[in-house]
Amino acid sequence: MKQFLYFIRKEFYHLLRDRRTLFILFGMPVTQILIFGFALTNEVKNSRIAILDNSKDEATKTIIHQLEASRYFDIVEYLHSYAELEPTFQEGKIRLAVVFPEQFQASLLHTNAAPIQLIADATDPNVANTLTNYASAIIMDYQSAMKETQDFPYTITTELRMLYNPQLKGSYNFVPGVMAMVLMLVGAMMTSISIVREKELGTMEVILASPIVPINVIIAKMVPYLLLSMVNIASILLLSVFVLDVPINGSLSLLVFECFLFTLTALALGLLISSISDSQQVAMLVSLMGLFLPTIMFSGFMFPVENMPIPLQVLSNLVPAKWFYYIVKDVMIKGTGLETVWKETLILFGMLIFLLTISIKKFKVRLE
């Protein structure tokens, strides 16, 4: 036992003395969360818009008020006629104009339908798209609020995405994605590198020629990175909740348990990589190409898996990060419990057992 504990202590020395790597390992989740949360988000904030209200009634006032209250829009102009629209766009003063027809509230109350025209500057189609989406969402909100109070007949509104993200927050998707990425990187890459480094140094030869049981070597190598990963999870969750305002809707202990499970899977993958690599360079490349890229591509957090060709969809099932991403999205954002994610959890668990078994079997007690 003392032997094992000292081995772990030694691993911590390595980890703590390589300041630069340590800094990257702790800094990475923080920067990634911040980059994805703020810089790379497809949210468009404080966009300048104009209003052309031809109706000027109760309903339009409420909607305009809600648009103004949202942090996505700044109303910079109140226009008086269609003629003013074009010059305002051309001067670049606004990116979106909201046009209410005459008799807006009246037609809404009588026919249960009233058009609102959203005119966007589509020179940047993505921004235009996002802005119209935001504006529609706010209008839909109003509509559904009206329904509840005034007992209007049932109408179908809103798309699925907005159900869980009423403010259309981009960060919601990124948080589970970044978690998967960071855990994969820290777990798999760092573990494999730390084992392969000993092979390169030649110390592995001495360790193998000593009476220590190989399984102890493996576990001792994993412990520091398991701990480091848990610290990273904590920092990601804290940043999400307190900086990005992404709440944890489900059970925190379930979330932590799932993270723990996924981290172990990553560590087992790292172990497997170390047994097939002879140099740190190879270990790093295999981890990056074999794990990191699939995590980004196939977990669904960058590109929706449903839109991929069938063979790729099938392939994506092999990527542990995909299941983890589902789980975290469900538990953290939708706030559901084990009853909805037990299948994914079982899959991850199966993967862990499988990987651990072959990597321990492959871990050689000899040099060849």
Place this chain on the structure above:
Amino acid sequence: MSTAVKVEHVFKTFQSGKTQIEALKDISFDVSKGELFGLIGPDGAGKTTLFRILTTLMIANKGNAWVDGLEVMGDYKEIRKRVGYMPGRFSLYQDLTVEENLSFFATLFNTSLEENYDLVKDIYVQIEPFKTRRAGALSGGMKQKLALSCALIHSPNVLFLDEPTTGVDAVSRQEFWELLRKLQLQGITIVVSTPYMDEASLCDRVALMQDGKIMDIDSPKGITGKFKKPLWAMSSADMYKLMHDLRADERIDTCYPFGQHHHITFKDDHQEVNPIENFLIDKGHKGLSIEKIEPTIEDCFMELMNR
């Protein structure tokens, strides 16, 4: 049991791409308890492979070996407790201090520095002043002593040292061999390899290895004693020309540069040296010196290679 290491007809091949490399071809030898045994040979002779088989890190294709009375295949777990091993490219943990390295290797073998302090004392006192220094910041000689301490810390019965003196300066090498002698007095069997022929004379017995084969096994004296031809050392002001002239002469069998001299054997063992001397004087050599000498291990090694 007076045999510490026994090797019987060991063969080892590696697959490298499409070609098979025969690293060891029918190696057999015994090392007695308490002996300082040297494996002498250039890189690629198979020394490291042999060490790895003896330290249970590799399995021979054919043949068998025993260390401390235990079979290397079946009893590998027990052997690992009883041997100390210092691999050739062993470079310790650069980011751990001297003390941490030593404690790590001690705990690896379920012991501690305090427990076996007596054994490593002689070596450790030399590196103790630097015990809080990181191993990466030690000099070559210090690193080598630390590595030896790490290999010794669990009081092994047999010590395997693979090229411990490669890349270390002459002073450290000399000190290192003195340490090995002291360890031998404590009853530890030592098997050491080196590519440097001059170190062979410091061993009790040596095996001369080349191309995966043992060419000869004997005490250093025994090996040089087998060199039957008379050997001459010659030098002149122009060593390069001297070599050319000698090699061109048909009475000369071999002529090898040996530092400040050339070592020469004649085809005929009874060849008189005077005619050769006159021949060289005629060729215009100045400051000629010719002397009959005793062969070194290196002379014998080359003679065996040429057979």
Place this chain on the structure above:
Amino acid sequence: MKNGLAISVSDLTKRFGDFTAVDAITFDVKKGEIFGFLGANGAGKTTAMRMLCGLSLPTSGKAIVAGFDLYKESEKIKKSIGYMSQKFSLYEDLTIRENNRFYGGIYGLTDRQIKDKTSFMLEHLKLESQADTLVKALPLGWKQKLSFSVSMIHDPQIVFLDEPTGGVDPVTRREFWTMIYEAAHRGTTVFVTTHYMDEAEYCDRVSIMVDGKIEAMDKPAELSKQFNAKGMAEVFVQLARKAKRSDN
């Protein structure tokens, strides 16, 4: 080159902060001489050699290498010298021919010259059949001979050898030294640094550095006489034991 000197060094000093790695060394190396540059680990050998190769500037002192001033003409020096070490030699994953083309190209040889040099070299080393073999597939001894030849591909005036023959079998080693003798005979100056005293014995003259200073410099035979020693190894140990500096 004036006075037939390949290297002329006076009071060459290199300081790193308050640590004097090389302490006012003075020596000359004659053209065509095989000069051994010895010293314990950390005696300052490597630092001195780096300066002579134009890789690092001295703190003070004078040095003329291959007829060029070390301070002003380091680029010209680099063109006039060759370098070979046991650790770094050839690219293992390139063939002999490709290595030649690469090094020839670095030194600005024309394609014609590279081709001629390559065929001459292969013939001389009897490696014609191996021209398109990857270097890693060659035995160590061949690699070293080849790497020496490649370091001479641009006919340098001086060739620096860093522990050239470590680990090679004794016969190949002698073939290697024969090549060095030949090069010196053709007028190339050979500057050897080594830990191994038997390598030192081959040199025309050797210098021994202790703690940044040159403590002895002469023919190996003379040094042995002077220190009443059997060979260079003894001379070296006598001198290096005095060293106070624990290296690095």
